[in-house]
Amino acid sequence: MTTPHDPHSTPDDPTSRDAAPLDAAREQAVRRLLAEAGGPEAVPEEVAARLDATLADLVAERSEGADPATTPVIAPVTDLAARRRRRLMRGVLGAAAAVVVIGLGLQFTDDTIGDGVSSLADGDPDRGNDAAGAIESGDGSGDTQDDTTSESQLDEFAEADAGDQSQRSGPTNEDQAPRSSLAEAKRRTVDEPVRVIRDAHLRDDLVALQDRGLPAPATADYSGVVVTAPPGFACAEMELGPGIYVAARYRGEPALVGFREPVGSTQVADVVRCGTGDILRSMTLPAP
Amino acid sequence: MDTDRGPDTEPVESTDVELLRAHVAGDAEAFGVLFTRHRDRLWAVALRTCGDPETAADGLQDAMIAAFRRADSFREDARVTTWLHRIVVNACLDRLRAAKVRRTEPLPDDTDDVEHLTRTTVDPEPTTDPSRAYERTERRAAVLEALGALTPEQRAAVVLVDMEGYSVAEVATMLDCAPGTVKSRCSRARSRLALLLADLITTSDASHPVSSAVDRNQPIGADVGSGTRRGPPPVAEALD
Numbered sequence: 001m002t003t004p005h006d007p008h009s010t011p012d013d014p015t016s017r018d019a020a021p022l023d024a025a026r027e028q029a030v031r032r033l034l035a036e037a038g039g040p041e042a043v044p045e046e047v048a049a050r051l052d053a054t055l056a057d058l059v060a061e062r063s064e065g066a067d068p069a070t071t072p073v074i075a076p077v078t079d080l081a082a083r084r085r086r087r088l089m090r091g092v093l094g095a096a097a098a099v100v101v102i103g104l105g106l107q108f109t110d111d112t113i114g115d116g117v118s119s120l121a122d123g124d125p126d127r128g129n130d131a132a133g134a135i136e137s138g139d140g141s142g143d144t145q146d147d148t149t150s151e152s153q154l155d156e157f158a159e160a161d162a163g164d165q166s167q168r169s170g171p172t173n174e175d176q177a178p179r180s181s182l183a184e185a186k187r188r189t190v191d192e193p194v195r196v197i198r199d200a201h202l203r204d205d206l207v208a209l210q211d212r213g214l215p216a217p218a219t220a221d222y223s224g225v226v227v228t229a230p231p232g233f234a235c236a237e238m239e240l241g242p243g244i245y246v247a248a249r250y251r252g253e254p255a256l257v258g259f260r261e262p263v264g265s266t267q268v269a270d271v272v273r274c275g276t277g278d279i280l281r282s283m284t285l286p287a288p
Numbered sequence: 289m290d291t292d293r294g295p296d297t298e299p300v301e302s303t304d305v306e307l308l309r310a311h312v313a314g315d316a317e318a319f320g321v322l323f324t325r326h327r328d329r330l331w332a333v334a335l336r337t338c339g340d341p342e343t344a345a346d347g348l349q350d351a352m353i354a355a356f357r358r359a360d361s362f363r364e365d366a367r368v369t370t371w372l373h374r375i376v377v378n379a380c381l382d383r384l385r386a387a388k389v390r391r392t393e394p395l396p397d398d399t400d401d402v403e404h405l406t407r408t409t410v411d412p413e414p415t416t417d418p419s420r421a422y423e424r425t426e427r428r429a430a431v432l433e434a435l436g437a438l439t440p441e442q443r444a445a446v447v448l449v450d451m452e453g454y455s456v457a458e459v460a461t462m463l464d465c466a467p468g469t470v471k472s473r474c475s476r477a478r479s480r481l482a483l484l485l486a487d488l489i490t491t492s493d494a495s496h497p498v499s500s501a502v503d504r505n506q507p508i509g510a511d512v513g514s515g516t517r518r519g520p521p522p523v524a525e526a527l528d
Contacts, residue, residue, distance in 0.1 A: 038451030
């Protein structure tokens, strides 16, 4: 009925020009078929529910006084494409852990440089702490569920994480790796909302962050410390092991999700508390 | 101007532009009303542009967030629906490009996508004749599968022009390119589809009158205030 899809074809490549121009009758026939196959599609219930929940988060964010045009909106995205990739990799485990040590502080200011990378060595600790407070008071609607997590639940999570890590093999690279101060880390400023990491959807949220927050695998450099965050995101100082860190919020507080260098087909993601460096959650994901 | 509210909407219903203005002014409900009004059409475009429901869902959600946050960037020299479609298509193309970077080969379950898409596609013209309904469903499935053989840019153009019935000028605005580029992409897409759907073209020529969906979807004002279908006609007979 059809030929296989050529994912490498572009408008300018030969394969996209392989068909001769149509005569009017055949062109009309094609257009008729397309028109017949067109028309409205009811949004599936699952998709509608996702959209409604996201919209509710957006509205709640704005109702708390944030300017939707300038404030990083916290809107958790359940990335179905990422989930599909994850399904394929389910059951494959084994990677590395990371070590984080406490240090000073810094803030991502508004000097957005797109995808460029610059040093964070000029971070101002006071400014960073002030902004961190502002973030905490400015949102939270998207993670109400997380803020109400009980201690017993946290214990369960810790046990689950421990179980996850127990499936990893051998000593980790990060255990012996040199650590860097957050203020000395390289930063990558992006115009992306700060995403909420939810306990109840930890894997989905981490995969979504992995999908959207990391550079292309071919260009990703895990040898140092790179922090990706939107302007205005603040995180108190600490020392970090090698990896690519992405700004997030976890249980109502600013956090960094550290993605470690992939090992084989897996990659470890650690949720790191800003200022203390505590690893709050850790999970092994399929490599990007 | 803002009078196209559709036959089945409330007489006092706000237009798209009014809702968007209200949203920018701080109305907490306005954006939801606006987006829900057009959600099915936007979903259809996302689904056919992305080629699979999961990517389409992600793209539509990305687009909704972007539209919510950037509503004040809307310039009233275009229709709200054009602006929304532009955001949705761009979000979908971004998703597809990201996926292309991520993987150099199709995932094993990618072959399920078209099947899934076909299953989730509702025949807008149900008929009581089972054999005719089956033929139509098969044709739709074949067309949707064939769309997967196009480049994302070609697919977006032909979906918007030939399946949704927008004018070339509007689609050029949506895709942020010249009208000639839209025509070129559509032409290449149709040529390729003609090869892929040769059997259907042969058989359908004899049994169906020629459609002219585009001609029936000319802009009628600066705003579309309803979810009334502007795309291809439901049945050819109704147009005569």
